[in-house]
Each structure stands twice: as C-alpha cells, then as structure tokens.
Amino acid sequence: MPQPESALGDLDRRRLSDLRRRLAEHAKRFAGYPVNAEFDYRELLDLLAFPLNNVGDPWCPSLYGLNTHGFEREVVAWFARMMHAPEGEGWGYVTSGGTEGNLYGIFLGRELYPEGMVYYSEDTHYSVAKVLRMLHVRNLMVRSEPDGRIDLQDLRETLHLHRDVPPILFLNAGTTMKGAVDDLRGVRQILKDLAVRDYFIHVDAALSGMILPFVEEPDPFDFREGIHSLCVSGHKFIGSPLPCGVVLARRRVVDRIARNVEYIGSQDTTVLGSRNGVTPVFLWYQIQRQGVDGFRAQVQRCLDTAQHAVDRLTVAGRKAWRHRNSVTVVFPRPAEPVVRRWCLAVNEDIAHLITMPHVTRQMVDALVADVVADPETPLA
Amino acid sequence: MKQLTIITEDRPGLLTEIATALAEAGINIEDVDAEAAGPTSAISIGVDRYDEAVRILSARGWKVFSENTILIEVPDGPGSLARVARRFSDAGVNLRSVRFVRRRKGKALVALCTPEESRALELVHDLLPKRTPPPPRGP
Numbered sequence: 001m002p003q004p005e006s007a008l009g010d011l012d013r014r015r016l017s018d019l020r021r022r023l024a025e026h027a028k029r030f031a032g033y034p035v036n037a038e039f040d041y042r043e044l045l046d047l048l049a050f051p052l053n054n055v056g057d058p059w060c061p062s063l064y065g066l067n068t069h070g071f072e073r074e075v076v077a078w079f080a081r082m083m084h085a086p087e088g089e090g091w092g093y094v095t096s097g098g099t100e101g102n103l104y105g106i107f108l109g110r111e112l113y114p115e116g117m118v119y120y121s122e123d124t125h126y127s128v129a130k131v132l133r134m135l136h137v138r139n140l141m142v143r144s145e146p147d148g149r150i151d152l153q154d155l156r157e158t159l160h161l162h163r164d165v166p167p168i169l170f171l172n173a174g175t176t177m178k179g180a181v182d183d184l185r186g187v188r189q190i191l192k193d194l195a196v197r198d199y200f201i202h203v204d205a206a207l208s209g210m211i212l213p214f215v216e217e218p219d220p221f222d223f224r225e226g227i228h229s230l231c232v233s234g235h236k237f238i239g240s241p242l243p244c245g246v247v248l249a250r251r252r253v254v255d256r257i258a259r260n261v262e263y264i265g266s267q268d269t270t271v272l273g274s275r276n277g278v279t280p281v282f283l284w285y286q287i288q289r290q291g292v293d294g295f296r297a298q299v300q301r302c303l304d305t306a307q308h309a310v311d312r313l314t315v316a317g318r319k320a321w322r323h324r325n326s327v328t329v330v331f332p333r334p335a336e337p338v339v340r341r342w343c344l345a346v347n348e349d350i351a352h353l354i355t356m357p358h359v360t361r362q363m364v365d366a367l368v369a370d371v372v373a374d375p376e377t378p379l380a
Numbered sequence: 381m382k383q384l385t386i387i388t389e390d391r392p393g394l395l396t397e398i399a400t401a402l403a404e405a406g407i408n409i410e411d412v413d414a415e416a417a418g419p420t421s422a423i424s425i426g427v428d429r430y431d432e433a434v435r436i437l438s439a440r441g442w443k444v445f446s447e448n449t450i451l452i453e454v455p456d457g458p459g460s461l462a463r464v465a466r467r468f469s470d471a472g473v474n475l476r477s478v479r480f481v482r483r484r485k486g487k488a489l490v491a492l493c494t495p496e497e498s499r500a501l502e503l504v505h506d507l508l509p510k511r512t513p514p515p516p517r518g519p
Contacts, residue, residue: 161465
C-alpha cells in the first residue's frame with residue numbers, strides 16, 4: 001500500500017519500515033494462533049479520522065454522538081440469531097476481545113449468585129484465573145479429559161459435594177490448546193440429576209463460536225441449551241487488525257447490574273466506559289460481505305485444511321489429531337526452532353497449529369516438511 | 381520479607397539458576413525451602429524485593445506463585461479437589477481458589493489460595509508435599 005507523505009524524520013521512518021518488514025515476515029508463517037490474518041478493511045479507513053467512542057449501552061441513547069451504536073446493535077443482533085438467543089431476551093455488546101467477554105459472563109454470574117462458586121476445567125484459557133482473582137469470586141478447577149473436554153465425572157462429584165453452593169459454570173466451546181467443546185448437555189444432565197435449580201452457565205466460544213453455527217452437526221453450545229451468557233471473539237475467525245469480540249447475555253440477568261449514569265446520559269451496563277467505535281463497523285462490514293453462506297464456505301475450507309494437516313502429519317509418522325468440528329490440530333511438540341519459525345503455541349509435550357482462513361495447504365505442507373526435517377521432533 | 385513459590389521440574393542446577401537470576405538483579409534471598417512432589421519441585425524463597433523478584437522469575441518462564449498460595453498433593457481422582465474444598469467450607473475457613481498445578485502419575489499438585497493461611501495449613505497438614513532437606517543457599 002502506498003504510504004502517505006510522512007511527518008516523521010528519517011530515523012523514525014526507518015523504524016516504522018523495520019516494523020512493517022518484521023510483521024510481514026512473521027505473517028508468512030503465522031500458523032499457531034487462532035487469529036485470521038486474511039482481511040481487507042481499506043474501504044473503512046476514513047473512519048479513523050473520527051474520535052469514535054461507543055461509551056455506554058449500545059441499546060440506549062447516548063449524549064456522545066460520535067458513536068457507531070447502530071452498527072453495533074446490528075452486529076449483536078446477528079450474533080444473537082446465530083447463537084439462538086431467545087427472541088427479545090438477548091442482549092450484548094462488542095467487547096475488546098474474549099477476556100472482556102469472559103469477565104462479563106463471570107461478573108453476571110457472581111451478581112446473580114454472590115455466594116456462588118465458579119467451576120472451570122483445567123483446559124480453560126489462562127486469562128480466566130486472572131479474571132476470577134479480579135472479581136474475587138470463589139473458584140474450583142475441575143479436571144479435564146485427555147482430549148481437553150471437562151471431566152464430567154469429576155464435575156459430578158464436585159457439584160455433589162457442594163450442593164449447598166450455587167454453581168457458576170464456566171464452559172468452553174473450543175479450548176485454547178485442543179479445540180475441545182465441553183459437553184453442555186452432559187453438564188445440564190448432572191445439574192438435573194442433582195436437582196440443582198440455581199445455577200449460571202457462561203460459555204467461552206471465542207473461536208468455535210464462529211465455527212459451530214456453520215457446520216452440519218454442531219456440538220451443543222449456545223442459548224438453545226439453556227446457557228445464560230456467551231462470548232465470541234471477533235479478531236479470531238472473522239479477522240480484524242484491532243482485537244474485538246461480542247458478549248451476549250439474557251436480558252433479565254443484565255438488568256440486575258444496569259445503572260443509570262447521568263454524565264453520558266446512558267445506561268452503565270458494559271465493563272468498560274470508553275469503548276472502541278471502529279471494531280463494530282469492522283465486524284458489520286465482514287458480516288455484510290460474507291453473509292451466512294460466505295462464512296459457511298470459509299469454515300468448511302478451514303476444516304478441510306485442518307484435516308489435510310492431520311493427514312500429512314500422520315503420513316509423516318506424527319500422532320496428530322483434531323476434534324470433529326475444530327480447526328485446531330494437535331501434534332507432538334517439535335523442537336524450539338520449528339516452534340519459533342511457525343509461531344506455534346505449545347504446552348508441555350504438545351503443540352498445535354490452527355488452520356485459520358489465511359493458512360493454506362501450501363503453508364501446512366511447508367510446516368510439516370520442517371517438522372519432518374527436524375531430527376529432535378518426537379514422533380508421538 | 382515476603383515469600384514466593386516456584387513450581388518447576390526438578391533438575392540439577394535449578395537452584396543455582398534461580399539464585400543467579402535474582403542475584404543479577406541485586407535481589408537478596410533471605411530464606412529458601414524446597415518441597416518435592418514426584419518429579420516436581422516447589423521452591424519457596426523469601427526475598428527483600430518481592431514484586432521485582434516475581435517479575436524477573438516469571439519473565440524467565442518459571443511458574444511463580446504469590447505468598448498466599450498453599451501447595452498440596454492429592455490423589456488425581458474425581459472429586460479430589462472438591463473434597464479438599466469441603467474441608468474448608470465445613471470448618472468455615474475462607475477458600476478463594478483451588479486449582480491444579482500439575483497432574484501426573486495418579487498424583488495432583490494443587491494450589492490453594494486463602495486469606496486464612498494458618499487455619500488452612502491445619503486443615504490440609506496431611507496433604508502437604510514431603511519436604512526435602514534444605515537446599516544450599518544462593519550466592
């Protein structure tokens with residue numbers, strides 16, 4: 001892209017050039033993180049000339065006129081339809097990303113049940129432990145199955161022993177390392193068996209929230225299954241240069257924490273005060289461009305590429321696997337140079353690659369070639 | 381003096397590495413204690429500059445726990461953490477958080493976070509990992 005005439009000196013311009021070069025180099029082999037690098041928002045760049053700020057509840061009038069609340073409401077409404085939020089009962093807003101969405105969900109649960117206990121699996125994203133500490137809410141980790149799903153037997157025992165405490169269940173639709181979707185129906189069956197009436201369920205669907213609505217046989221994960229809140233990341237599957245996401249919750253739960261703030265003339269329902277006004281338009285733009293059919297085709301392409309990666313690694317003698325509806329391919333941790341070269345995420349003895357829309361079969365083949373060429377990489 | 385705890389794989393030279401990292405930053409080690417849980421070591425260190433020590437050790441990739449953390453070892457089975465938490469609720473002791481640090485070979489190393497440390501230690505005294513002889517002090 002041609003650069004505009006610079007207001008900077010030579011040294012500063014060189015620093016920016018170096019930065020662009022470094023970023024372009026990394027982007028060539030960006031295969032280990034659930035972030036889509038394939039997007040084009042040039043049509044919207046003139047919006048950056050405005051001090052946009054979506055402060056306040058997107059559904060309430062605000063005195064700060066330089067906002068994009070209308071676009072934000074459309075984005076939230078689209079996600080609410082995709083996640084089957086009950087008509088008229090779904091509320092939400094565009095967040096700064098998954099962490100804010102999870103913070104919001106746990107916050108709602110805690111407000112509803114101040115004496116409650118949060119249960120979450122050991123495969124849950126690391127930021128959740130931080131959120132639990134910030135919110136000062138009691139919490140207990142539950143074991144995970146080897147494939148990354150929450151261990152229902154451990155959860156049953158745990159809930160049985162703490163039947164006097166309302167559970168706030170933090171579940172995953174697409175765990176960080178293994179792309180696992182917690183068995184929501186299994187969890188609800190446990191609640192039913194133990195006659196637990198007061199509970200709250202939040203689902204972290206950061207990545208899979210944009211995959212499961214577009215596959216033939218989705219794992220149960222959304223509002224149809226009786227959950228109370230859910231968050232999806234915007235910069236992960238949809239793709240955005242600015243991190244963002246969407247949190248959705250049942251309106252009656254949100255009403256409990258709503259407060260009127262005279263200063264901005266709006267309801268104070270969001271975690272942050274000043275909020276990004278650009279990202280809602282980015283998400284709206286992609287939704288208009290792609291539509292449901294476009295996303296469905298994109299998801300299928302990514303799943304095909306993921307299976308291609310499993311097949312190639314398997315042929316190369318590596319024990320590679322993935323969940324049926326996941327683009328996360330798990331395989332034995334390669335040596336450090338391969339990990340760094342391909343920006344792979346690692347945890348103890350495993351690594352993963354994630355076939356986001358920008359990850360091509362050619363990239364996968366090159367990565368597998370590096371893994372095979374590395375004498376230190378274990379076979380299984 | 382405040383204490384921090386590092387959880388890591390036990391291996392030769394580990395204490396020297398930790399001590400060197402702190403010494404390079406001019407941080408004084410005032411007390412060292414080590415607990416073994418299978419192949420895992422839990423090293424408790426008293427330092428004069430706590431926040432900086434946590435930052436330096438975390439930046440080097442070690443898993444560092446704050447002074448309010450109690451480490452216990454339990455059988456790795458369904459409900460084992462819940463049973464520990466039950467001890468606290470039955471005794472009326474505030475327990476903020478219970479989480480796995482490591483699960484391996486039928487044993488789970490678990491971190492408990494509570495503002496009532498002395499009462500908590502009484503409740504889980506039978507679950508504390510075996511102590512090893514005190515390691516040599518750092519430089």
